[in-house]
Amino acid sequence: MQPSVTRWKTLVRATALSLLAVVAAAGVGTGPARAADGNVAWTVRTASNGYGEARSSYSYNVNPGGAVEDAMVVANRGPAPLTLAVYAADGFTTDAGQLDLLTRDKKSVAVGAWVRAGAGSVVIQPGKTAQVPFTINVPANATPGDHVGGILTTLTQADQTEGINVDRRLGIRITLRVGGELKPNLAIENLHVTYDGSSNPFGKGDATVAYTIHNTGNAALSGKQAVSVSGPFGVLRARAGDIAAPPQLLPGESWDVTVPVRGVAPAVRLAATATVTPLLTDASGSTTSLKPIEATAHGWALPWTVVLALVVLIAVVVGAYLYRRRSRARRRSREDARVRDAVAQALGGREPKTS
Structure with missing residues (x-):
């Protein structure tokens, strides 16, 4: 029985951590955000100061060796005093295309390592708010470009029934652009095309184009996509419909894309072309379209x-x-x-x- 109980507890723990990840993702980059469970509830928001009021997140331009001072406001919406731990962490893009932050047991090397909260924890009385100051010290050798992370509040609660501790996290996104040469760049990798014909030897079929978008630059980028499939010498071209934009990819991140293309003629030899126009967003929120990138791959298209x-x-x-x-x-x-x-x-x- 003991091995079965152990496996069961492991499954419960994994499920709890998965739920935690969902809570964390929902609380990053939203302001004010809210976490509630029974008698425990709190919100976080940006402080109003020289950087602005009612900001949804933190965004800064800082040169290497520079520093930033700001604050987060935490409010206790519950009926009992609340003690929350405060920490910072690096950000990453999940498989669902959402920003998440590393948990406390994972090592941060950028924003999460550069942010120092005024205190490692905060105690807030019912119905009251507390301002949590923090400082961002950018190293002199910091890599120019975009770095994303966040500052979080977390509450650890023991689940007596399951015998595990569950962390509930709520935080605000921090976007930091370190001064220096900005080199925004996306690459299309592993492009390939497959064809699924019809029983009619003269009828059209469907093609599937798959590729990976890789952020090889130092700026966070999204992009507009277009995909087409044609026969030899560009004849019998078919274009894909609207393609959802990839999430904003942080430097070094990749995103897999699969695009169906309908009404493709069995032209024996197909050429699939993917075009991605990088979209760069500045600190003010305005977006600039950069020079499109393009890649082509070939595949066979013979009706069965x-x-x-x-x-x-x-x-x-x-x-x-x-x-x-x-x-x-x-x-x-x-x-x-x-x-x-x-x-x-x-x-x-x-x-x-x-x-």
Whole structure:
């Protein structure tokens, strides 16, 4: 029984951590945000100061070696005093395309390592608010470009029934652009195309184009996408419909894309072209379109009926060739036997001598 109980507790723990990740993602970059569970509820928002009022997140331009001072406001909406831990963490893009922040057990190397809260925890009375100051000290050797993270409040609660601790997190996004040469760049990688034809040898089928968008620059980027498929020399071109934009990718991150293209003619040899126009957002929130990037890959497009007919034709040709070879061999064997019999009769039934 003990191994079964252990596996069950492991499953419960994994489920709890998954729920925690959902709570964390929902609380990052929203302001004011709210976390509530029974008698425990609190909100976080940006402080009003020289950087602005009612900001949804923190955004700064800082040179290497520079520093920023700001604050977060935490409000206790519950009926009992609330003690929350405060920490910062680096951000990353989840498989669902949402920003999340590293948990406390994961090591941060950028924003999460540069932010220092005024206190590691805060105690807030019911119905009251507390301002949590923090400082961002950017190292002199910091890499120019965009760095994303967040500052979080967290509450650890023991689940007596399951025997585990569950962390509930609520935080605000921090976007930091470190001064220096900005090199925004996206790359299209691993582009390939597959074709699924119809039973009609002259009918059109569907193609699937797949590729990876890789942020190889130092700026956070999204992008507009376009995909087309054509036959040799660009004829019989078919274009994909509207394609959802990828999430904003942080430097070094990748995003897998799969695009269906309808009404593709079986042009024997297909060329699939993917075009991505990078979108760069500045600190004010305005977006700039950069020079598009493009990649092309090739694939085969033969309707399966034609392929089947070709296979049958090849089989018939090969079979006929082998049949003719066997027929010639049998005729040659019979002729050799007839000649031996004729020679034997001419020699009076004696076997011919061989040298």
